[in-house]
Amino acid sequence: MDQLLIQAALRFVHLTMHVYPTFIVGVVFGAVLQVVVHPETVLRVMGKGWQSILRAAIFGGITPSCSCSSIPIAESMGKRGASIGALGSFLFVSPVLGPHTIVLTYVVLGQEFLIARVIAGLVGAVLFGLVLDRVFVDVDVAALLGGTDKPTKSCCAGDDSCSSNQNGSSWVDKIKEIGTESWSMIKRFSFYLFLGLMISALLDTLVPANTLQSLIKGDGVLSYLLSLGIGLPVYMSAGEEIVVTNSLLGLGLAKGPAMTFLLVSVGTCIPTIMMFRKMLGQKAATFYTVWWIGFSLVAGIVYQLAGAG
Numbered sequence: 001m002d003q004l005l006i007q008a009a010l011r012f013v014h015l016t017m018h019v020y021p022t023f024i025v026g027v028v029f030g031a032v033l034q035v036v037v038h039p040e041t042v043l044r045v046m047g048k049g050w051q052s053i054l055r056a057a058i059f060g061g062i063t064p065s066c067s068c069s070s071i072p073i074a075e076s077m078g079k080r081g082a083s084i085g086a087l088g089s090f091l092f093v094s095p096v097l098g099p100h101t102i103v104l105t106y107v108v109l110g111q112e113f114l115i116a117r118v119i120a121g122l123v124g125a126v127l128f129g130l131v132l133d134r135v136f137v138d139v140d141v142a143a144l145l146g147g148t149d150k151p152t153k154s155c156c157a158g159d160d161s162c163s164s165n166q167n168g169s170s171w172v173d174k175i176k177e178i179g180t181e182s183w184s185m186i187k188r189f190s191f192y193l194f195l196g197l198m199i200s201a202l203l204d205t206l207v208p209a210n211t212l213q214s215l216i217k218g219d220g221v222l223s224y225l226l227s228l229g230i231g232l233p234v235y236m237s238a239g240e241e242i243v244v245t246n247s248l249l250g251l252g253l254a255k256g257p258a259m260t261f262l263l264v265s266v267g268t269c270i271p272t273i274m275m276f277r278k279m280l281g282q283k284a285a286t287f288y289t290v291w292w293i294g295f296s297l298v299a300g301i302v303y304q305l306a307g308a309g
Contacts, residue, residue, distance in 0.1 A: 004205055012201035027072045031181035035174055053129030056086035057122055061097035070094035071275045078141040087141065089129030095266040096121035108242050116259060120299045128291055136284065144280065223257040224300060228293060231265035241265045256304025264296035
């Protein structure tokens with residue numbers, strides 16, 4: 001028992017050292033977005049309806065962030081006026097795509113897997129955003145997050161007071177404000193991130209990888225269910241899921257269940273779900289988790305039926 005606790009503690013330290021610096025980068029990026037970018041700029045760039053959801057998906061796909069570091073960025077977007085559908089689209093695609101993820105997937109798993117991952121990420125993100133906007137149509141994201149999406153005077157209209165308000169602050173003041181905003185987000189999310197990492201470390205210790213790999217083989221129903229059950233709670237840092245997926249393929253897992261594992265392992269890790277809950281509430285977090293599970297299962301089955309393997 002003592003040995004297991006020591007192993008879990010070491011795993012927790014390893015996960016924290018790997019994840020927390022990336023989380024801090026996401027926090028600072030989100031703080032800069034919140035302090036420097038005017039709310040109308042976010043609204044103008046994102047647009048409305050399906051266009052905002054598609055643009056958020058593309059933004060999430062080219063941003064080198066993981067599921068944990070994307071949470072503070074999404075919060076800042078929400079405070080600046082982005083819709084819940086746009087936030088959902090951004091958060092969905094961030095752990096699936098990204099420059100480093102795309103390159104590593106191509107190198108380790110090949111072109112076919114890469115194309116399937118890109119299509120699944122973008123389609124899943126846009127569909128998720130559209131459904132979120134329908135289901136949570138009455139949710140005022142900016143008010144929920146403590147920001148504002150009320151119309152403001154345009155600084156392009158020659159309004160002196162607006163111009164003064166936007167440009168009057170020195171860079172020193174802005175840096176101080178970025179620091180204050182960063183610290184606020186760190187306090188807001190760190191507890192949930194550490195708690196989630198702690199749970200993941202315990203699960204990783206109690207159910208070692210070699211045991212998991214020996215259980216998942218073939219392309220039967222059990223393989224899909226085990227892929228979901230294993231990928232759902234265990235934390236996979238950006239790129240780690242690719243290496244594990246490659247190992248599972250080498251042990252005989254079919255490509256369909258492998259795709260299910262790859263998707264669900266990056267999208268539904270416990271730290272992300274707990275921070276998502278803190279940001280948008282229990283109902284939205286439950287919806288996010290259920291959507292990821294269902295979509296990962298469907299994507300894997302479609303990939304298998306399409307002739308993978």
